[in-house]
Amino acid sequence: MPSPRFAFTLSGTDGAARAGTISMIRGDIRTPAFMPVGTAATVKAMKPADVRASGADIILGNTYHLMLRPGAERVARLDGLHAFMGWDRPILTDSGGYQVMSLSELRKMSEEGVSFKSHLDGSAHMLTPERSMEIQRLLGSDIVMAFDECTSFPATREESSASMERSMRWAMRSREGFDAGEGHASVSALFGIQQGSMEADLRKISADKLIDIGFDGYAVGGLAVGEGQAEMLRVLDFAVAMLPADRPRYLMGVGKPDDIVGAVERGIDMFDCVLPTRSGRTGQAFTRNGPINIKNARFAEDQEPLDPACGCPVCAGWSRAYIHHLVRSGEILGAMLMTEHNLAFYQALMADLRAAIGEGRLKAFADGFRARYLRD
Amino acid sequence: MPSPRFAFTLSGTDGAARAGTISMIRGDIRTPAFMPVGTAATVKAMKPADVRASGADIILGNTYHLMLRPGAERVARLDGLHAFMGWDRPILTDSGGYQVMSLSELRKMSEEGVSFKSHLDGSAHMLTPERSMEIQRLLGSDIVMAFDECTSFPATREESSASMERSMRWAMRSREGFDAGEGHASVSALFGIQQGSMEADLRKISADKLIDIGFDGYAVGGLAVGEGQAEMLRVLDFAVAMLPADRPRYLMGVGKPDDIVGAVERGIDMFDCVLPTRSGRTGQAFTRNGPINIKNARFAEDQEPLDPACGCPVCAGWSRAYIHHLVRSGEILGAMLMTEHNLAFYQALMADLRAAIGEGRLKAFADGFRARYLRD
Numbered sequence: 001m002p003s004p005r006f007a008f009t010l011s012g013t014d015g016a017a018r019a020g021t022i023s024m025i026r027g028d029i030r031t032p033a034f035m036p037v038g039t040a041a042t043v044k045a046m047k048p049a050d051v052r053a054s055g056a057d058i059i060l061g062n063t064y065h066l067m068l069r070p071g072a073e074r075v076a077r078l079d080g081l082h083a084f085m086g087w088d089r090p091i092l093t094d095s096g097g098y099q100v101m102s103l104s105e106l107r108k109m110s111e112e113g114v115s116f117k118s119h120l121d122g123s124a125h126m127l128t129p130e131r132s133m134e135i136q137r138l139l140g141s142d143i144v145m146a147f148d149e150c151t152s153f154p155a156t157r158e159e160s161s162a163s164m165e166r167s168m169r170w171a172m173r174s175r176e177g178f179d180a181g182e183g184h185a186s187v188s189a190l191f192g193i194q195q196g197s198m199e200a201d202l203r204k205i206s207a208d209k210l211i212d213i214g215f216d217g218y219a220v221g222g223l224a225v226g227e228g229q230a231e232m233l234r235v236l237d238f239a240v241a242m243l244p245a246d247r248p249r250y251l252m253g254v255g256k257p258d259d260i261v262g263a264v265e266r267g268i269d270m271f272d273c274v275l276p277t278r279s280g281r282t283g284q285a286f287t288r289n290g291p292i293n294i295k296n297a298r299f300a301e302d303q304e305p306l307d308p309a310c311g312c313p314v315c316a317g318w319s320r321a322y323i324h325h326l327v328r329s330g331e332i333l334g335a336m337l338m339t340e341h342n343l344a345f346y347q348a349l350m351a352d353l354r355a356a357i358g359e360g361r362l363k364a365f366a367d368g369f370r371a372r373y374l375r376d
Numbered sequence: 377m378p379s380p381r382f383a384f385t386l387s388g389t390d391g392a393a394r395a396g397t398i399s400m401i402r403g404d405i406r407t408p409a410f411m412p413v414g415t416a417a418t419v420k421a422m423k424p425a426d427v428r429a430s431g432a433d434i435i436l437g438n439t440y441h442l443m444l445r446p447g448a449e450r451v452a453r454l455d456g457l458h459a460f461m462g463w464d465r466p467i468l469t470d471s472g473g474y475q476v477m478s479l480s481e482l483r484k485m486s487e488e489g490v491s492f493k494s495h496l497d498g499s500a501h502m503l504t505p506e507r508s509m510e511i512q513r514l515l516g517s518d519i520v521m522a523f524d525e526c527t528s529f530p531a532t533r534e535e536s537s538a539s540m541e542r543s544m545r546w547a548m549r550s551r552e553g554f555d556a557g558e559g560h561a562s563v564s565a566l567f568g569i570q571q572g573s574m575e576a577d578l579r580k581i582s583a584d585k586l587i588d589i590g591f592d593g594y595a596v597g598g599l600a601v602g603e604g605q606a607e608m609l610r611v612l613d614f615a616v617a618m619l620p621a622d623r624p625r626y627l628m629g630v631g632k633p634d635d636i637v638g639a640v641e642r643g644i645d646m647f648d649c650v651l652p653t654r655s656g657r658t659g660q661a662f663t664r665n666g667p668i669n670i671k672n673a674r675f676a677e678d679q680e681p682l683d684p685a686c687g688c689p690v691c692a693g694w695s696r697a698y699i700h701h702l703v704r705s706g707e708i709l710g711a712m713l714m715t716e717h718n719l720a721f722y723q724a725l726m727a728d729l730r731a732a733i734g735e736g737r738l739k740a741f742a743d744g745f746r747a748r749y750l751r752d
Contacts, residue, residue: 040701040705040707041698041701041702042702042707042709044707044708044709045708045709045712046709047709047712069701069704069705070676070697070701074676074677077677078677078679078695078697078698084695084697084698084701085694085698086693086694086698281708300446300450301450301453301454303454317462318461318462319454319460321446321454321460322417322454322460322461322462325416325417325445325446325460326416326417326418328445329416329445331416331418331420332420332421332657332708332711332712333418333420333421333422333423335708336421336423336708336712
């Protein structure tokens, strides 16, 4: 049986939470899923085979970074992002909308899109829904994200509404632009992004417009922008149920392990975040008992692994004392080992969540996880 | 049959060149051997298993760096350098003599040794032959290097003679200090270091004094200090034959691939150099057709591997275009892949040299290698 372009099958539910599988041509994605971030065609400090070995079924690439360097047309000439970086499983690419606002210079927003100058070399660029779809097609993305505007936070109701409405017009143009890329649209999927800031009625308008357009999956956008965990979970309490139950729901840019647990309890199926990779490079290791800063002097002669409850290759092979030494010395191997462990921690958490949902014991697992992880 | 503490067996000779095996408790070392440099308890940007997979039988650790961070006593409390870093095969440690002169601050030399301040935190330290032996014992080194003074270059005949004579007195103190560490001396080996700058008569005096003391192996020190390849090979033409034929000969800090080929032709058995690792991190890749700078714009869309004649995992998996992108972007994976390839290149060269010696065709191999490698 050939792999479908895109199919989402639920294997179990537990309250609002769901466990399932997204099937795509390049492979299956077990949900709830965590997608490591591979910004510039690399999950930083990791070989693709080690990313896969950590349990990742899919990674994320950043349109903004890749369009600037090495350039989307160049990646296409080099046979696409998968061949370029040596990752043959699914890749989700964001639309560039979020990062053009946070990273670029001299931005100018209009109904057409965003013109900006590169933070790398000052060169002038324009991102529109149509160009974002074209770039993601040139990259060979498996899951393409609609081009939207991530509403700033805090925002007035009027700002939130106007921003959401523009994103919905861009969602329609994204759909049309995606569908026009025939060879790509027949093998990849397009996700819409709900906006509406922290307002239930705006979120509902956004969801209905997206459903009317029709997407393979639906993302919750505009969260993890500084509102805090409690507010984020409050929004998820009403926003998630507005999205179709038979489609994957993706919470963009989230998050801390306890953020993920709370969002899974509320029905989210997919996550991405730079936290395990970025914080790993600066010395934060995730453990079942909460994060630790491996640079702390108390680890200088600690013979335990980063997380004694972890079964990853890093915890099997090296001590906290050694990794403390590496990170304090600025050694590349320190970044490599910290990243590998942190990604394994995140993937083990997702596997635990999937198993708990499948066995109808998510609340007990989540409460137990929080009691240990947040005890300090 | 238990592994011997130290045995050197020749399996073939070709002119002055030799192929053989050093057998030690932690494993065999095929010679001519290249030892990757693991300065601070890590071969930079490499996991130990990947260092081994590249073909390395032994790595080098730097006494100067390790005594300052994490500290020799600390490494001993953490069960030694092998357990600390996860490398279970032989490790050679240098004596610290060379690097204390090139890296530390406020050095003060005396007959006793060298007092200095750490380049890391300004703390005060003293290195003597006895302390160097103690540090290398605390690290758990398999091959310990005598503490010497690397004669500066250029030096007058008087300076060269006086420096060599001091190194020979320190060689005797190193021998005594090493032998006093009973538990360690019974499982590890001690190498002496010939000095005498570029002068044949001084080199002969040095060799005779070392042979009189008696060592497991003999290093040629004081070369690769700026004299150039032609002068280095001229010195090797007389210096190597002064050392015992039945003991390994180690040319410290060498070198470029063509340096190694020339030194093997003159009877050298062991090498170490930071070149494949350090230059890899800054973009120099070694190929059978000479080194290339992967950051050069001409590689931006080059789909060939770093070296089309290479069988390493990096050349099997990624293109020059991809690695060009990584290195230009400052990505850690760029340093990882460049290092892995360069170490594989060096180890493949050593394997080729060993095979050529074994089959009595070293001159043809060496001439062919140079014709291709140096053709530009």
